[in-house]
Structure formats: structure tokens, C-alpha cells
Amino acid sequence: MKSSLNVSAFVAALVVAGLVLLPVYSNLTGNIFILTLFTRIVILALAAVSLNLILGYGGMPSFGHAAYLGIGGYAVGILAQEGIGSGYAQFAVALAASAAYALVIGALSLRTRGVYFIMITLAFAQMAYYVASGLARYGGDDGLTIYTRSDFGSLISLSNRVQFYYLCLACLLATVFLIWRIVNSRFGLVVQGLRSNEQRMQAIGFPSKRYKLVAFVIAGTLCGLSGALLANNTDFVSPAVMYWTRSGDLMVMVILGGMGTLVGPVIGAVVYLLLEELLSQITEYWALIMGPLLLLIVLFGRGGIMGLLGRLNRG
Amino acid sequence: MAEPLLRVDNLVRRFGGIVATDHVCLDVAKGEIHAIIGPNGAGKTTLISQLTGHLAPHGGSVYLAGRDITAMPAYRRCALGLARSFQITSLLPDFTAADNVALAAQAHDGSSFRFFGNARKERGLRDAAHAALARVGIEDRADVPVARLSHGEQRELELAVALATRPQLLLLDEPMAGLGVTESAEMVKLLAELRREVSIVLVEHDMEAVFALADRISVLVYGRIIASGTPDQIRANDEVKRAYLGDQHVVVKHG
Numbered sequence: 001m002k003s004s005l006n007v008s009a010f011v012a013a014l015v016v017a018g019l020v021l022l023p024v025y026s027n028l029t030g031n032i033f034i035l036t037l038f039t040r041i042v043i044l045a046l047a048a049v050s051l052n053l054i055l056g057y058g059g060m061p062s063f064g065h066a067a068y069l070g071i072g073g074y075a076v077g078i079l080a081q082e083g084i085g086s087g088y089a090q091f092a093v094a095l096a097a098s099a100a101y102a103l104v105i106g107a108l109s110l111r112t113r114g115v116y117f118i119m120i121t122l123a124f125a126q127m128a129y130y131v132a133s134g135l136a137r138y139g140g141d142d143g144l145t146i147y148t149r150s151d152f153g154s155l156i157s158l159s160n161r162v163q164f165y166y167l168c169l170a171c172l173l174a175t176v177f178l179i180w181r182i183v184n185s186r187f188g189l190v191v192q193g194l195r196s197n198e199q200r201m202q203a204i205g206f207p208s209k210r211y212k213l214v215a216f217v218i219a220g221t222l223c224g225l226s227g228a229l230l231a232n233n234t235d236f237v238s239p240a241v242m243y244w245t246r247s248g249d250l251m252v253m254v255i256l257g258g259m260g261t262l263v264g265p266v267i268g269a270v271v272y273l274l275l276e277e278l279l280s281q282i283t284e285y286w287a288l289i290m291g292p293l294l295l296l297i298v299l300f301g302r303g304g305i306m307g308l309l310g311r312l313n314r315g
Numbered sequence: 316m317a318e319p320l321l322r323v324d325n326l327v328r329r330f331g332g333i334v335a336t337d338h339v340c341l342d343v344a345k346g347e348i349h350a351i352i353g354p355n356g357a358g359k360t361t362l363i364s365q366l367t368g369h370l371a372p373h374g375g376s377v378y379l380a381g382r383d384i385t386a387m388p389a390y391r392r393c394a395l396g397l398a399r400s401f402q403i404t405s406l407l408p409d410f411t412a413a414d415n416v417a418l419a420a421q422a423h424d425g426s427s428f429r430f431f432g433n434a435r436k437e438r439g440l441r442d443a444a445h446a447a448l449a450r451v452g453i454e455d456r457a458d459v460p461v462a463r464l465s466h467g468e469q470r471e472l473e474l475a476v477a478l479a480t481r482p483q484l485l486l487l488d489e490p491m492a493g494l495g496v497t498e499s500a501e502m503v504k505l506l507a508e509l510r511r512e513v514s515i516v517l518v519e520h521d522m523e524a525v526f527a528l529a530d531r532i533s534v535l536v537y538g539r540i541i542a543s544g545t546p547d548q549i550r551a552n553d554e555v556k557r558a559y560l561g562d563q564h565v566v567v568k569h570g
Binding site: 181182184185186187188189190192193196197199200201202203204205206207208211214 | 367369388389390391393394398399401405406407408409410414418419421422423426427428429430431432433434435437476477479480
């Protein structure tokens with residue numbers, strides 16, 4: 001047990017070190033593309049980490065998590081369009097709107113479980129997608145171009161590639177730290193207990209729905225942060241970021257990396273998005289290779305990459 | 316007469332056309348062990364589930380210490396001092412024994428909306444957990460994941476979890492189910508000790524255990540209570556013999 005923990009910790013440290021040093025590599029080799037690619041990976045890893053709180057630790061398979069990417073993104077885009085360029089205002093609205101949406105959707109969908117929960121979260125996200133498509137003033141189907149990135153004054157410039165990358169990475173690491181504290185806290189143990197046996201938790205005196213709802217809201221809010229960063233990264237937001245396939249991507253990242261593990265979703269996001277990038281350079285039918293590959297990992301690597309690492313070490 | 320700790324008044328629960336709980340009346344005094352016996356399918360677990368709030372009755376009322384709890388959700392009944400063990404072991408399989416009990420202690424120790432401190436390092440909760448594990452005699456298995464405990468240990472852990480909620484009334488649904496002879500004897504000894512601290516409703520098939528422990532016994536057949544009284548009265552009751560003990564003498568001897 002102990003040595004398997006060490007392998008996971010070692011890999012986690014390696015990934016973090018790699019992410020921290022990436023801009024140095026990019027600078028030395030003059031490879032700007034890799035920095036752009038990894039900015040996107042880090043942002044989506046943040047979204048996957050937030051999903052892992054409810055999917056992995058809480059056992060709530062939300063199939064509508066990409067909705068928050070859109071809400072966070074549109075908060076930035078719409079405010080920018082209306083002349084409010086302050087990053088503080090934009091990010092505050094992005095987080096608040098995501099939290100409010102999660103509160104409403106959670107209160108409704110947590111009355112169900114299993115397949116019904118999957119379907120209802122999916123349905124709400126698709127609703128958000130169609131609402132965004134109908135926003136004619138903000139680009140509708142075509143999306144909304146963001147002409148100036150969120151303005152944080154002299155503190156940090158989001159237009160500077162390296163500074164922006166480090167901002168995203170800091171947000172990711174802070175989120176991982178937060179999740180780490182949460183899952184070991186009283187609240188976190190209750191949420192994991194509910195995944196394990198909800199009836200038992202009610203019998204020892206926990207009002208289960210409340211705890212699940214709070215976890216759902218925390219996850220949604222953190223994903224809203226990811227959405228605000230994503231919009232800044234692409235200088236653009238469109239309904240497509242909320243499409244159900246995007247929610248599916250996030251789920252795959254979490255499952256691939258290892259549900260209910262701290263850094264699993266980060267590793268899952270890195271591997272998934274790198275594979276997507278590499279395979280799509282080889283052939284335009286990259287999905288034909290990606291699909292079976294993911295199937296193999298899910299079928300034979302129970303517990304995802306983190307699970308594999310653990311077994312590799314024990315065996 | 317003083318208000319009994321638990322009073323069940325004309326409780327009714329139907330499943331389709333079947334009346335699983337048929338106008339059941341029952342009371343449990345403070346400090347009493349009240350056993351409910353009856354053949355398989357008599358509706359014992361259905362009755363327990365209505366007492367704990369996992370199942371809503373279609374008629375009648377349940378009072379705990381004089382308070383009407385009929386419509387109260389399970390978690391609030393638990394806060395009032397009602398704890399249960401499950402017939403089919405129901406624990407948190409991916410947690411350790413100590414975690415299972417500590418969570419029960421946590422449920423009754425202030426708010427669980429704390430997001431930052433490490434709950435596994437909270438002295439008070441860990442001490443309570445170890446005390447409850449020691450009470451049922453499995454303290455040395457505290458750090459073993461539930462999935463790797465033996466069946467007997469899991470039954471004992473069920474009891475420790477219920478005790479950690481500091482109940483006034485324990486509802487035990489077949490605590491001896493699946494235990495070997497020695498394990499059963501230990502459980503009887505444990506329950507005999509516990510009666511000084513807590514009132515118990517005991518649903519059990521092990522007749523030897525029931526007659527050794529119970530102050531009063533109620534016999535449930537097809538959802539109805541056909542007799543209620545001291546062990547001696549139940550033993551002498553003709554209707555009980557016909558309806559239950561007679562048919563199922565194998566069970567009686569098996570104990």
C-alpha cells in the first residue's frame with residue numbers, strides 16, 4: 001500500500017514540475033505552440049478536477065458539467081461586450097452565475113439518481129446550450145468574440161502568454177489543494193460516505209441531499225472559473241463549449257485519470273488532450289484510434305491511470 | 316402511567332394488495348428489551364423501517380418519548396436518539412472500521428459543514444470511535460477496511476456504529492444473522508450488557524437469544540401482532556404455538 005502511494009505521489013510531483021517548467025522549455029526552444037496547447041490543457045484540467053469532486057468523490061455522474069464552461073465564458077464575454085472590462089467584476093460574475101445555476105440545477109436533479117441523474121443534468125446543459133444559441137445580441141449560434149481580455153490592472157496581464165499560463169496553473173493548483181482539503185474534511189467524508197452507502201448515512205443522522213447539493217455547487221463554481229479562463233484563452237465564447245460532447249470529454253478525462261483520486265483528473269486531462277492533438281496530426285480520422293484506445297484503458301485499467309500505477313507498483 | 320419511550324399506534328403499511336403492517340400497536344418502556352419475533356415474511360423488517368423513517372406508513376402513528384415522529388425523516392429521528400442496525404449488513408465498504416464509527420459520532424457532534432480541517436485527525440471523533448469499537452470488542456480492527464472484515468466483525472461494527480450515535484433506543488434487525496455459535500453467544504452477552512445503557516427493540520430469529528434477553532416479546536404474523544407479553548406468557552400462549560413455534564420448531568431448536 002505504502003509504496004503504491006509513493007508511485008502515485010512521484011508521478012503527481014513529476015506532472016506538477018513539468019507544468020511549472022513548461023514556459024521555460026517553451027522559451028528556450030522558441031516553441032510557442034506548446035505553451036498555447038498546455039494553457040488549454042491546464043484550463044480543462046481545472047474543469048475535470050472540479051467534476052471529480054462530484055463524479056469521483058461524490059458518486060454523482062453529472063453529464064452536464066460543460067454548462068459551467070459556457071456560463072463562466074459568457075459572463076466574461078457579455079460583460080466585455082457591454083463595456084465592463086474589469087477582470088475582478090467578470091470573474092466574480094462568472095463564479096456567482098455558475099454557483100446560482102448549480103444551486104437550481106442541483107436542487108432539481110439531485111431528487112433523482114443513477115441514469116435519471118445523468119439524463120436530467122444532460123438535459124439542463126443542453127437547455128443552456130440552446131439558450132446561448134438564442135442570444136442574438138451576443139452572437140447567437142456563431143458565438144461572441146472577446147476583443148479585450150479580462151483586465152486585472154497592473155497585477156497581471158492576461159495578454160501576456162506566460163503570465164496567463166501561470167495564472168491558469170495557479171488556479172489549477174489552488175483548486176487541487178482546495179479539493180484535497182475538502183475531501184479530508186468533515187464535509188468531504190460525509191460526501192464520500194454518501195457515495196458509499198446513502199441509506200446508512202441517513203440512518204446515522206445525515207440529511208443527505210443538503211451535502212450533495214453543496215458539493216454540486218462547489219464543483220459548478222470551480223468549473224465556472226475554468227470557463228472564464230477558457231474564454232480569455234480563446235478570445236471567444238460560443239454555445240459549442242456547452243455542447244454535450246464537451247461534458248463527455250470532461251467525464252472521460254476524470255475516468256481516464258482515475259475517479260476519486262486527487263491528481264487523476266489532471267493526468268487524465270493531459271493524456272486525453274495530448275493524444276487528441278498528436279493523433280489529429282497523424283490522421284483526420286483520429287477518433288477511430290482514440291475511441292478503442294480509451295475503451296482499452298477503461299476496460300483493463302480499472303481505476304484509470306492512477307489505478308494502473310498503483311497496481312504496477314504492487315505487482 | 317409514564318409515557319413509554321416508543322409507542323406505535325395502529326400502524327398500517329400496504330404493498331399493493333398485501334397488508335405488510337396491519338394495525339400494529341406496540342410500546343417499549345425505558346430500559347426494556349422488547350423482542351419482535353415472527354416467521355419469515357411476517358413484516359418485521361417492514362415494521363422496523365417505518366420506525367426508523369426509511370419507509371412511510373399508510374396509517375397510524377409513531378411516538379418517541381411522547382413526540383409524534385410519524386412524518387419525520389430518518390436523519391432527524393436519529394438526532395432524537397433512534398439508531399438502527401440493518402438485517403443485511405449496511406456499512407460504508409470503502410471506509411475503515413474506525414471511519415465508519417467516527418462518521419456516526421460526527422453526525423451528532425456539531426456541524427459537518429466544515430470544509431478545511433482534517434476530520435480523521437479530530438481527537439474527539441477518533442476517541443469516540445475507538446471507544447465504540449472497544450465496546451463491541453473489535454478495537455484492534457479499527458484501521459481495516461470494512462470490505463476485509465469478517466461477517467461477524469461486520470455485525471459487531473454495525474452495533475458500534477449504532478452506539479456511536481448515542482441512541483436512547485436501538486432497533487436491531489437480526490443482529491445474530493449469519494453468526495456462528497460462539498459469535499452469537501458473544502453478541503448475546505454484549506446485548507445483555509448494553510441493556511443497562513439503552514432500550515432495545517430486537518428483531519431476531521435466534522429463539523434462544525430472544526428468550527434469554529427479552530423483557531417482553533411481541534409475535535408478528537402476516538403483519539399482525541397476535542400476542543405480546545413476557546417470555547413465559549409467550550411460551551404458554553396457544554395461538555403463538557400454533558402460528559409460529561409449532562410450524563417452525565426447527566428454528567426454535569436450532570438456536
